[in-house]
Amino acid sequence: MGITFMTEHNLGRRDMLKGAATLGVITTAGCTGGGDGEGDSESYQISIGGTSSGSSTQQAGQALARAASQHSDILDISVQVTDGWTANLYEFDGDNISSMGVDNNSLSKAMNEEGPFAEEPVDSLPMQGFVFTNLEMHWVAMEDSGIESTADLQDGGYTIYPIQPGFGTRLLTEEIIKEAGLWENNEINNSNTSDIPGAVEEGRVDALCVYGANGAELSSWVQEVDVRSGGNLNLMEVDQNFEDAIDATPGALKKTLEPYGWEQDVTGITDSTTSWVLAGQWAFGPDVPAEATEEVARLSAEHGDTIRDADPTALDHSGVDSMTEAVIPDLEVHPGVADYWEANDAWNDEWTRGETNE
Secondary structure: OOOOOOOOOOOOOOOOOOOOHHHHOOEEEEEEOOOOHHOOOOOOOOOOOOOOOOOHHHHHHHHHHHHHHHHOOEEEEEOOOOOOHHHHHHHHHHHOOOOEEHHHHHHHHHOOOOHHHHOOOOOOOOEEEEEEEEEEEEEEEEEHHHHHHHHHHHHHHOOOOOOOOOOOOHHHHHHHHHHHOOOOOEEEOOOOOOOOOHHHHHOOOEEEEEEEEEEOEEEEEHHHHHHHHHOEHHHHHHHHHHHHHHHHOOOOOEEOOOOOOOOOOOOOOOEEEEEEEEEEEEEEOOOOHHHHHHHHHHHHHHHHHHHHHHHHOOOOOOOHHHHHHOOOOOEEEHHHHHHHHOOOOOOOOOOOOOOOOO
16 A cells, blocks of 8 residues: 655644545555455544644654555554644544544643633544653753853843744643743744744744754754754753753653753753653544554554654554553543453553444
């Protein structure tokens, strides 16, 4: 099966996707099974809402698509550009996508009608698939900004980049920055991730929140920031006030981070920093057949080498149990994923199996 990548940069906007629901809906067709498919008579197409071009979710989705192309006779995966993890939940609620990458914080906020979902709640939520990444967010500052610590931001007057609006990483980061009292006194740069490397190169930003995945590699847009910064970035120290803000924010896991993935030496101020970590998972709606998501789970567990060839940050799911590490107990698990977990002794009866529309 081939791979189709839908890469229009504005495809994720709600106004652009209205009336284009077929992009996210499974289609089935008669197919003679074989190979890894072992005789299945149906074939399936999944179009995953993969957030922005160059994002960790795009990279992970394209790696999964490659695994399907090489190792499945029943599944074809495409990846479309959207506005981010949080935005994907609105796209799902609008029937514009049925499969997506999404983070646990956005899911939790949507379930409880908190954060952006307090003013604009969603009526429907996807079912959980499984964790595919842990994003480790942290601060860096431009060398000529004079910023060495988050404590310096208390004085205000700086331009900071708290990640692209609509991203789940932005939702969590914004919440922590506000909790720390650093939001109002500083200027917020709301550029897309595709535009922020240029802003860094031109000196239009003082401090940035960036992230890598699973201790392995920086997100693609952060790599571009690295290249275009002229070697002028440094890790920032994190003061107790900001650490307390991380601790006070549900959905954030605090972790000491040693830098990885940078082409430049970012340890001019400190050798390590404090990061806030967010789990991202694949999620699927009831229009997606159980057989399709079971195949997604099988590919992730049995063909990790192919996935990591395309995405070096990919988690190792060969043990299957690792897939379950980010399960939200109060949200249903897609039945196909549940079937795969049950078959591999990884299912917990305290979780809830969802239902499809089949």
